[in-house]
Amino acid sequence: xxxxxxxxxxxxxxxxxxxxxxxxxxxxxxxxxxxxxxxxxxxxxxxxxxxxxxxxxxxxxxxxxxxxxxxxxxxxxxxxxxxxxxxxxxxxxxxxxxxxxxxxxxxxxxxxxxxxxxxxxxxxxxxxxxxxxxxxxxxxxxxxxxxxxxxxxxxxxxxxxxxxxxxxxxxxxxxxxxxxxxxxxxxxxxxxxxxxxxxxxxxxxxxxxxxxxxxxxxxxxxxxxxxxxxxxx
Amino acid sequence: xxxxxxxxxxxxxxxxxxxxxxxxxxxxxxxxxxxxxxxxxxxxxxxxxxxxxxxxxxxxxxxxxxxxxxxxxxxxxxxxxxxxxxxxxxxxxxxxxxxxxxxxxxxxxxxxxxxxxxxxxxxxxxxxxxxxxxxxxxxxxxxxxxxxxxxxxxxxxxxxxxxxxxxxxxxxxxxxxxxxxxxxxxxxxxxxxxxxxxxxxxxxxxxxxxxxxxxxxxxxxxxxxxxxxxxxxxxxxxxxxxxxxxxxxxxxxxxxxxxxxxxxx
Numbered sequence: 001x002x003x004x005x006x007x008x009x010x011x012x013x014x015x016x017x018x019x020x021x022x023x024x025x026x027x028x029x030x031x032x033x034x035x036x037x038x039x040x041x042x043x044x045x046x047x048x049x050x051x052x053x054x055x056x057x058x059x060x061x062x063x064x065x066x067x068x069x070x071x072x073x074x075x076x077x078x079x080x081x082x083x084x085x086x087x088x089x090x091x092x093x094x095x096x097x098x099x100x101x102x103x104x105x106x107x108x109x110x111x112x113x114x115x116x117x118x119x120x121x122x123x124x125x126x127x128x129x130x131x132x133x134x135x136x137x138x139x140x141x142x143x144x145x146x147x148x149x150x151x152x153x154x155x156x157x158x159x160x161x162x163x164x165x166x167x168x169x170x171x172x173x174x175x176x177x178x179x180x181x182x183x184x185x186x187x188x189x190x191x192x193x194x195x196x197x198x199x200x201x202x203x204x205x206x207x208x209x210x211x212x213x214x215x216x217x218x219x220x221x222x223x224x225x226x227x228x229x230x231x232x233x
Numbered sequence: 234x235x236x237x238x239x240x241x242x243x244x245x246x247x248x249x250x251x252x253x254x255x256x257x258x259x260x261x262x263x264x265x266x267x268x269x270x271x272x273x274x275x276x277x278x279x280x281x282x283x284x285x286x287x288x289x290x291x292x293x294x295x296x297x298x299x300x301x302x303x304x305x306x307x308x309x310x311x312x313x314x315x316x317x318x319x320x321x322x323x324x325x326x327x328x329x330x331x332x333x334x335x336x337x338x339x340x341x342x343x344x345x346x347x348x349x350x351x352x353x354x355x356x357x358x359x360x361x362x363x364x365x366x367x368x369x370x371x372x373x374x375x376x377x378x379x380x381x382x383x384x385x386x387x388x389x390x391x392x393x394x395x396x397x398x399x400x401x402x403x404x405x406x407x408x409x410x411x412x413x414x415x416x417x418x419x420x421x422x423x424x425x426x427x428x429x430x431x432x433x434x435x436x437x438x439x440x441x442x443x444x445x446x447x448x449x450x451x452x453x454x455x456x457x458x459x460x461x462x463x464x465x466x467x468x469x470x471x472x473x474x475x476x477x478x479x480x481x482x483x484x485x486x487x488x489x490x491x492x493x494x495x496x497x498x
Contacts, residue, residue, distance in 0.1 A: 218483025
């Protein structure tokens with residue numbers, strides 16, 4: 001992180017504002033994911049509707065970040081770490097908007113899912129666990145971005161396999177229910193989509209972690225991890 | 234391409250045209266440059282950047298011994314052009330300056346015709362034996378400097394009658410007429426408007442095919458646009474040098490980072 005501020009203080013303020021907009025937008029989508037799963041598990045259609053409606057605010061925020069970033073590129077001709085902050089903010093805002101879409105997609109499916117205790121508690125526990133992990137991934141990635149913490153960014157990328165593994169286990173469980181009784185197919189397919197949305201949100205969290213790594217080092221995290229793996233072989 | 238492969242590639246491709254080693258420059262008691270080690274690669278544009286008074290123009294002037302004209306200036310260390318020490322006693326300075334041409338900040342055409350401005354160098358260096366040959370050189374230099382189309386009908390008009398951007402291109406034509414190997418440019422666009430600047434920048438990119446170019450510029454955007462290699466000077470020291478892409482996106486040194494992002498002036 002640069003030690004001193006810009007000679008042009010308004011530029012410094014714009015950069016600070018950009019970074020805080022990312023944090024604010026991050027908070028909004030973290031909340032949206034948590035609430036969408038709450039709504040799913042408690043079958044709260046009213047809450048689901050509100051989440052879908054609030055997604056517009058996330059979209060507005062992304063547009064605002066994009067506009068500010070483009071304006072700064074045009075007016076300030078940013079270089080080095082400033083350039084990296086602006087470019088990665090555009091990427092992160094895009095990933096956050098996609099995570100917001102995932103929350104919206106989950107909320108929209110709730111009306112097609114029957115409530116009650118149709119499915120085993122193990123399914124709900126699995127989804128709850130996957131949600132906690134996905135939220136942890138998003139939060140850690142955003143913290144890594146704000147603090148330019150490369151170690152935390154690497155940890156997010158390495159933990160993505162766990163989210164994927166949970167998704168596979170939920171997939172298999174739902175598949176079993178569908179094979180047991182074809183009447184479960186519609187219900188399970190909707191639930192499977194919800195799990196898939198969570199898994200995709202986890203992928204976007206790794207993208208944010210990659211942006212955090214790039215912001216600090218100017219290098220691509222995946223390339224670095226691949227090279228490390230090759231060396232270990 | 235992996236970073237390692239990229240590094241390998243850059244290692245093999247360029248050849249060093251000018252090599253500066255342990256260069257110290259003093260103006261009287263005051264030391265202006267401290268232990269500069271810098272390679273200028275053939276057919277590449279190298280830009281020297283840094284705040285005012287950091288020594289970048291001083292270093293540029295060392296490369297064709299322009300500092301010889303300043304009595305109190307003393308240079309130690311070595312600067313070689315194709316392996317030959319340019320500060321060797323055997324070196325003919327006039328010949329050296331024909332090999333290493335220079336374009337200055339302010340366009341400075343001679344108060345002579347456009348034709349004479351370009352013909353002057355080849356004539357005094359005895360590069361031609363006939364008028365036809367000289368005509369050819371003038372024509373080729375003006376064309377290469379991207380000025381010919383604009384002045385072809387008024388070659389006998391005074392060089393000073395041209396616009397600022399045209400005058401600077403005339404100075405470039407004059408500098409390349411003696412067929413130099415290296416072209417030194419000291420803030421060549423600082424007195425020009427954005428359109429004239431764009432034309433000169435386009436020209437620099439074309440000229441790089443034939444010449445090795447070293448440019449001093451205060452505009453970091455210009456350095457980023459025209460050069461392949463960038464060297465950052467601060468308080469007489471070479472702080473960082475490397476591929477332009479790396480310097481402007483991911484500099485290694487904190488001082489470079491602070492300067493190019495506008496945190497130190």
